[in-house]
Amino acid sequence: MTSGDSTTSSDAARFLLRYPLSRIGGLPEDLPVTVWDGVGDRPSSEDLTGIGFFVVPYGSTDAAVALLDRMPSLRVVQSLSAGIADLAHHIPPDVVLCNGRGVHDASTAELAVSLTLASLRGIPNLVRAQAGEEWQTGFRHELADRTVLLARTAPRRPGARVLRTGRICCLARRSWSSPFR
Structure with a gap:
């Protein structure tokens, strides 16, 4: 996790992304983001509490699934793969799961x-x-x-x-x- 790219805001949904906004482009600079690459240190419980949108790091589905229960504000999970069978049965019923069809x-x-x-x-x-x-x-x-x-x-x-x-x-x-x- 890169703490320098983490912005906290209690009234806005936060995003858990693999890359900092500076590497993605096209997104608002003030977007509240926590960065986690799926391999390194996992975000803290405090960081995960406000996450509303989670982009699962490619190839890190198992590590990502372990975090889902720690994100009570989660509303959307975005997979970067077209196939989501390995992820679908872990998603809470009130959370929208989006596949990555067409991304590649x-x-x-x-x-x-x-x-x-x-x-x-x-x-x-x-x-x-x-x-x-x-x-x-x-x-x-x-x-x-x-x-x-x-x-x-x-x-x-x-x-x-x-x-x-x-x-x-x-x-x-x-x-x-x-x-x-």
């Missing part, structure tokens, strides 16, 4: 593009060759001048029927036409 969409898409490019360019083989102190030359495949289809599966909503298994977000083909034809 952009980073997952970036990873998919990066791995596709790395694979086409032979990066895994080059890394293995480097470890063996070999210099591999040659031509590698590239993404340019290829047809690319980016597809995203339809998000599932509670109570909604999934009418399609996928949705095309972008279909692009790089082409060139001579202006002299």
Whole structure:
């Protein structure tokens, strides 16, 4: 816990976050926050008493569950994972549990593009060759001048029927036409 980032206010719900506001951005500077990374020293009972909104540190569900009984003002628990089964049965009935569906969409898409490019360019083989102190030359495949289809599966909503298994977000083909034809 970082005590320098903890603000106390008896009339406002406090937030228990993994990072100080200076690392998050986009939130009011005077937001009453207690910081806990899910691994270090746990917040004091005094700090936990006023917590109304708790963002569970990613990968620290077990440690977070141990704190729930010590937060009598708790109204909302935000998971950073889409799956909340390991957390759901620990949440008191008067507390709202929010999942993190969509939180990782952009980073997952970036990873998919990066791995596709790395694979086409032979990066895994080059890394293995480097470890063996070999210099591999040659031509590698590239993404340019290829047809690319980016597809995203339809998000599932509670109570909604999934009418399609996928949705095309972008279909692009790089082409060139001579202006002299």
